[in-house]
Amino acid sequence: MNARVIEAKPVSTRHIPGELGLWIFVLGDMLVFGLFFSVFVFYRAQNPELFMQSQATLNSNYGALNTIFLLTSSWLVVLGINAARKNLNGLAFKLLLLAMLCGAGFISVKVIEYSEKIHAGIGLTTNDFYMFYFILTGLHFFHVLIGMVALAVLCVIARRGISKPSDLAILEGGASYWHMVDVLWIVLFPLLYLMK
Amino acid sequence: MNKRSQLICLWAAPLMGVMVTIGWWLLAKFVPPPLPSSGAAEIAELFRQNTNGIRVGMILLVAGAGLFAPFIAVISAQIQRIEGSPPVLAYTQLLGGAMSIAIILIPAMLWTTAAFRPERNPELILLLNDASWLIIAMTFSPAVIQNVAIGLAILGDKNQPPIFPRWVGYLNFWVAFLLLPAGLMTFFKTGPFAWNGLLAFWMPLVVFAIWFNVMFITLLKAIKRQPDVGVLR
Numbered sequence: 001m002n003a004r005v006i007e008a009k010p011v012s013t014r015h016i017p018g019e020l021g022l023w024i025f026v027l028g029d030m031l032v033f034g035l036f037f038s039v040f041v042f043y044r045a046q047n048p049e050l051f052m053q054s055q056a057t058l059n060s061n062y063g064a065l066n067t068i069f070l071l072t073s074s075w076l077v078v079l080g081i082n083a084a085r086k087n088l089n090g091l092a093f094k095l096l097l098l099a100m101l102c103g104a105g106f107i108s109v110k111v112i113e114y115s116e117k118i119h120a121g122i123g124l125t126t127n128d129f130y131m132f133y134f135i136l137t138g139l140h141f142f143h144v145l146i147g148m149v150a151l152a153v154l155c156v157i158a159r160r161g162i163s164k165p166s167d168l169a170i171l172e173g174g175a176s177y178w179h180m181v182d183v184l185w186i187v188l189f190p191l192l193y194l195m196k
Numbered sequence: 197m198n199k200r201s202q203l204i205c206l207w208a209a210p211l212m213g214v215m216v217t218i219g220w221w222l223l224a225k226f227v228p229p230p231l232p233s234s235g236a237a238e239i240a241e242l243f244r245q246n247t248n249g250i251r252v253g254m255i256l257l258v259a260g261a262g263l264f265a266p267f268i269a270v271i272s273a274q275i276q277r278i279e280g281s282p283p284v285l286a287y288t289q290l291l292g293g294a295m296s297i298a299i300i301l302i303p304a305m306l307w308t309t310a311a312f313r314p315e316r317n318p319e320l321i322l323l324l325n326d327a328s329w330l331i332i333a334m335t336f337s338p339a340v341i342q343n344v345a346i347g348l349a350i351l352g353d354k355n356q357p358p359i360f361p362r363w364v365g366y367l368n369f370w371v372a373f374l375l376l377p378a379g380l381m382t383f384f385k386t387g388p389f390a391w392n393g394l395l396a397f398w399m400p401l402v403v404f405a406i407w408f409n410v411m412f413i414t415l416l417k418a419i420k421r422q423p424d425v426g427v428l429r
Contacts, residue, residue, distance in 0.1 A: 019362065035394075035395070039388050131384070131389065
């Protein structure tokens, strides 16, 4: 009984964006990506020449372009949530829609990049570098797709306006998830495309 | 609601854990897994050397897998409290769980088949062993469906207080995501994504253990908190 009362009332007045449970997912997810990144670095250290040669075949312009797309969309999400907090529903909706457009840009670039590799006869089993390249970027891509669905939900809520506390929690939760997708890419991009 | 039968079903779970650990791990010695890169002679040798260990181990694995059913049923019973009627997520979870049991039972019986005549052509033992490992370790969709159904139900809970803590819902989504890399083992005989690899075997195993313990504890609390209604004896 006591536990329930404590759960229902926030113990501290510090604001957690979204809700506490979501952060278990976010931190858990980042922990796992951290493990994947460590395994990548370990394998890279076993065979640096192969990894360097294969890395040189990646087009880092695509990676850089996608970094810009995700950073811009994260920024737009921040602006959109702030607008929603001030009840500027139309503006919030437009900003979040633009953030989704950036997400769509990321997806398009990734699809072009994957198809170029596959046309060049490079796949998951070509070598260890490409195994990590496809799996790490593929898992991240999957996160982006889920994030697009989340952003679509945010657009709907923003357009309608915040009417209850759970609306704001969903807006902040979705935004936090999207920032996580961004952060993961910011680590993934130098690791796969740039690391010397 | 009959709390006692729910508790009996729930306690089937640790019993399952013990049986699977003894059977699959200690007796059959399938953990750590035999290498996916091993040839027929090496794999056949494992079955010849440990024939009875594998036979007894597989009996325990089959018995333990059956005990997963009541545990899955308790999860669905508690999800049904969240959902009301019709409890589609509870059904989805139940079906996912049922398929999970099948993907343990089938490889257990294929390993049994291999150990039934260990003197047979090594190529056939290799085939049975490959099939068993791929079925048990790569079939990701039942567990993913199960976890997503549980997660959606928990996050949709309107009860005050909720039946499960909300973070358990997010944990289920996290688990669903972590089981996905196992689906790639069809491509690899070595490395982290092969059936004995860090990211396709050990990580899902640890994640399953975390999920199993969290679900057990939160189910136990949910059952104990459940109001006694309809007991008229």
